[in-house]
Amino acid sequence: MPEEKFEPKIVAFFCNWCTYMAADSAGISRMKYAPNARVVRLMCSGRLDPQFVLEAFAKGADGVLIGGCHPGDCHYQEGNYKTLRRVNLLKRVLREMGIEEDRFRLEWISAAEADRLRTTMNDMVEKVRALGPLRLATAEAVGEEVAVR
C-alpha cells in the first residue's frame, strides 16, 4: 500500500477580538495558506484552559497553536498576560512529556495582521510536518502494549 502523505493536524485556539479577526480578514482577502488548522474561537486567549491543549494532543493533534492579542491590547485588560504565564509553565510540562517544542506555539496576532497569521500558520505546519506525526500512546495502544506481553 503506498504510504499516504503526512498532513499535520493543527488545533488552533484564537481569541475572538484579534487573531480570529485576522483569520477572517485573511479569508476576505483570499490569502492562501496551509489548510491544516481546525480553529476554535475563544472569547479571549485567557480562556484557554491548559486542559484543552492536553486533550487536543491526546486526541490526535500534531500541533497546537494559540493566537491572542498583543500584550497591552487585551479586550479584557489582562487575559493574555495570564495566557503568557500559563503557556510558559505548560511548555515545560510538555517538554518533560516528550512533546517537541515546535508542536506548541503562542503567537500575538492582531486583527490587522492577516499576513502574520498566514506566515505563522505556514511556518508552523512546515515545522510540524518535519517532526512527523505525534503518535502518542493512546489508551488503546497502552492496552495493546500490555496485551502483547
Add this chain to the structure above:
Amino acid sequence: MSDKPKVAFYWCAACGGCEETVVDLEEKILDVAAAVDIVFWPVALDFKRKDVEALPDGAITATFLNGAIRTNEQEEMAHLLRRKSQLLIAFGACSQLGGIPGLANLWDRRALLATAYLEAPSVVNPAGTTPQASHAHSGSESVTLPVLFDTVKTLAQTVAVDYFVPGCPPTPKILLDAVQKLLNGNLPEKGAVLAPDTALCEECPRKDTRPEKLAVKEWKRPHEILIDPDQCLLTQGLLCLGSATRGGCEAQCTKGNMPCSGCFGPTSRVRDFGAKALSALASIIDADDEAEIGKILAQIPDPVGTLYRYSLAASPLRRKKLEGPQNA
C-alpha cells in the same frame, strides 16, 4: 458463613499506606469487623488467591483495591476481584489516579530496570542480572515472575470501577464514611468520588487570610522560610495546590504548616488535575514581562513532579511519549 456483607481489601502498586488507614481505624475497626465478613486481606489475614477464585462471581459485596496497576499479576487480580465483587472501589490516590508510582510514566520499563538493577550507585551486579518473566530450573517446572509494564495504569483504566476513595492515603474518617455509606446502602451515583466535592481551601483554617487577588513574586520551598502558621500559604509564596484539590482530608497538611500537594485529586468539574493546578499557580504570578515570568516560574524546579505528583497516569497524556515501536 454468615450472611453479613463480604468485604475484601487488596494491594497493588502502592506503598502500604492505604492498608495503614484501615489499621488507623483503631477500635472502630472492631465495629467494621462486626458488621462485615472480611473474605480477603492478604496484608493481615491468611487468605490466598485460590480462596477468591473459589467464590461465586459477585459474592463479595465490596472490594477496596489500593495501588496502581503496573504488572500483569496486578492486572489479573484486578480482573479477578472485579468479577467476584458487586462493587469495586478504587481506594487511595494510586488506584484512583496512578499516584506516586504513576510518575514512572516519565520513563519506560527498560530505563526503570536499568536504574534499579544496574546503574544505581548502591548496586553490585557484575553479571548484569535483571528480573526475567520466567526461569527454568533444572529438572523442575519453570517459575514465573510478574512482568512490569512500560505504563502504569489507574484501576479504572484496567477494569470498571464503581466508586473512588481519594487520598494518599485516605484518612480513616474518609474510609469510615465510605464503609458506612456502603452498609446503609446510601451510595451516590456510580463513578462518584466518596469525598466532598469542594476545593480544600473551603476547609482550610487559613482561608480567611487569602486575599481577593493573589500575587506571587517568588516561589519558595518549605525549608527556605519560617512559615507563618496562620497565613494563607500561597501568600507566603509556597506552592500550595489546595485551590485545585478536592477537600475532605480535614486540611491535615496545611494545619501542619505544609502546603497541599494535591493527593485528594481534582473535584468533579475538572478532567485533568495537573493542568488545572498549573493554570491556578501560573495565573497568580505577579509579572507581565515574559523574561520575568520565566524567571519566577523557573523557581518551580520539577513541574510534572509537582503538578502531577499523584495524577500523571490519569492525565490525558498518561505518560511521556514512548520512543520506539509503540509510537511507530
